[in-house]
Amino acid sequence: xxxxxxxxxxxxxxxxxxxxxxxxxxxxxxxxxxxxxxxxxxxxxxxxxxxxxxxxxxxxxxxxxxxxxxxxxxxxxxxxxxxxxxxxxxxxxxxxxxxxxxxxxxxxxxxxxxxxxxxxxxxxxxxxxxxxxxxxxxxxxxxxxxxxxxxxxxxxxxxxxxxxxxxxxxxxxxxxxxxxxxxxxxxxxxxxxxxxxxxxxxxxxxxxxxxxxxxxxxxxxxxxxxxxxxxxxxxxxxxxxxxxxxxxxxxxxxxxxxxxxxxxxxxxxxxxxxxxxxxxxxxxxxxxxxxxxxxxxxxxxxxxxxxxxxxxxxxxxxxxxxxxxxxxxxxxxxxxxxxxxxxxxxxxxxxxxxxxxxxxxxxxxxxxxxxxxxxxxxxxxxxxxxx
Ligand SMILES: Cc1cc2nc3c(=O)[nH]c(=O)nc-3n(C[C@H](O)[C@H](O)[C@H](O)COP(=O)(O)OP(=O)(O)OC[C@H]3O[C@@H](n4cnc5c(N)ncnc54)[C@H](O)[C@@H]3O)c2cc1C
Numbered sequence: 001x002x003x004x005x006x007x008x009x010x011x012x013x014x015x016x017x018x019x020x021x022x023x024x025x026x027x028x029x030x031x032x033x034x035x036x037x038x039x040x041x042x043x044x045x046x047x048x049x050x051x052x053x054x055x056x057x058x059x060x061x062x063x064x065x066x067x068x069x070x071x072x073x074x075x076x077x078x079x080x081x082x083x084x085x086x087x088x089x090x091x092x093x094x095x096x097x098x099x100x101x102x103x104x105x106x107x108x109x110x111x112x113x114x115x116x117x118x119x120x121x122x123x124x125x126x127x128x129x130x131x132x133x134x135x136x137x138x139x140x141x142x143x144x145x146x147x148x149x150x151x152x153x154x155x156x157x158x159x160x161x162x163x164x165x166x167x168x169x170x171x172x173x174x175x176x177x178x179x180x181x182x183x184x185x186x187x188x189x190x191x192x193x194x195x196x197x198x199x200x201x202x203x204x205x206x207x208x209x210x211x212x213x214x215x216x217x218x219x220x221x222x223x224x225x226x227x228x229x230x231x232x233x234x235x236x237x238x239x240x241x242x243x244x245x246x247x248x249x250x251x252x253x254x255x256x257x258x259x260x261x262x263x264x265x266x267x268x269x270x271x272x273x274x275x276x277x278x279x280x281x282x283x284x285x286x287x288x289x290x291x292x293x294x295x296x297x298x299x300x301x302x303x304x305x306x307x308x309x310x311x312x313x314x315x316x317x318x319x320x321x322x323x324x325x326x327x328x329x330x331x332x333x334x335x336x337x338x339x340x341x342x343x344x345x346x347x348x349x350x351x352x353x354x355x356x357x358x359x360x361x362x363x364x365x366x367x368x369x370x371x372x373x374x375x376x377x378x379x380x381x382x383x384x385x386x387x
């Protein structure tokens with residue numbers, strides 16, 4: 001029985017989106033994923049193709065050229081893309097969950113009209129810039145400063161770890177609008193829509209990463225960058241709250257990405273266990289290997305069930321903050337565990353680039369780190385439980 005079997009029935013639309021994503025990922029992404037990983041190469045044409053399919057506006061309303069889908073459909077598509085390539089999945093997850101949602105939710109009519117259509121169509125790639133070199137889990141300690149000068153905000157600072165930062169055309173960046181000497185903590189942070197043509201914007205260091213090598217992760221430098229006041233997103237002082245609320249949603253995307261990586265590793269391990277013979281029999285006939293595969297499938301099914309139940313509750317309008325953290329925690333630790341077992345099933349061949357499981361193993365790790373580390377998810381869950 002395949003591990004993509006779902007416990008909850010899918011609607012016609014959900015089934016169609018899953019099929020579309022699976023075909024696209026198998027034909028347009030999977031054949032290149034190993035090479036892109038090896039070359040740390042980002043394929044710009046992928047953005048246009050995802051846009052044509054509607055996969056960069058999955059959660060946007062039709063008036064902004066979006067597909068107006070439910071969250072489960074979106075997560076099904078993300079899982080399929082992540083099975084082929086976790087780097088392509090993170091591009092989709094960040095774009096759909098963070099900048100587009102932030103502009104939709106808190107942008108004014110002019111900002112929505114200017115950015116959302118092009119973002120949905122794949123003409124503008126979105127990015128999210130909260131982290132800084134000295135500010136990660138403690139995100140409200142960020143220090144990029146914004147100062148009002150006439151009709152502009154002047155931003156100075158460095159944003160770190162920006163996914164898709166080399167190619168992004170619309171970056172939602174958080175910066176302090178409180179002033180030194182009158183700091184307001186998290187309430188002193190505002191959100192800005194930054195475009196790479198702004199004077200003072202530059203892409204600095206590109207990270208040389210363990211995994212997700214086909215996803216460019218960069219530092220962005222804002223050197224007295226002049227941002228028109230029209231690019232302030234929502235209310236001043238609310239940027240941190242917007243970022244946190246958006247990450248609640250983003251974590252569901254990362255969970256789907258993690259499940260996709262785990263599924264790819266499981267499928268590779270199952271196929272290999274059938275074909276590899278030792279002691280005169282396929283290694284699948286050894287109970288030790290069967291039990292590994294059983295445990296992998298149990299964890300994948302559990303992680304997906306929690307994620308989809310959370311997504312369905314979110315679409316019913318329920319507050320799913322804690323369950324979103326649980327979903328991300330369970331899925332990312334599942335991905336790390338399953339990919340480790342997959343390498344073990346492959347033995348020495350799991351440790352070399354001839355087979356893809358070493359890539360899955362490297363790609364899985366970051367799901368325990370970004371959009372809130374596993375430690376931070378446990379803190380969020382503990383706080384919610386004890387409230
Ligand atoms: C590939 C990649 C892509 C990323 N993409 C983006 C992006 O697009 N936009 C963006 O803004 N950021 C992005 N990030 C940044 C990511 O969100 C941060 O790396 C993450 O939040 C952790 O911050 P940090 O790396 O500074 O680690 P730190 O916060 O320094 O944490 C180091 C360790 O200490 C632990 N720790 C910290 N605080 C506590 C605590 N209170 N209790 C217990 N343990 C604690 C952490 O869990 C971790 O194990 C990305 C990161 C990576 C690696």
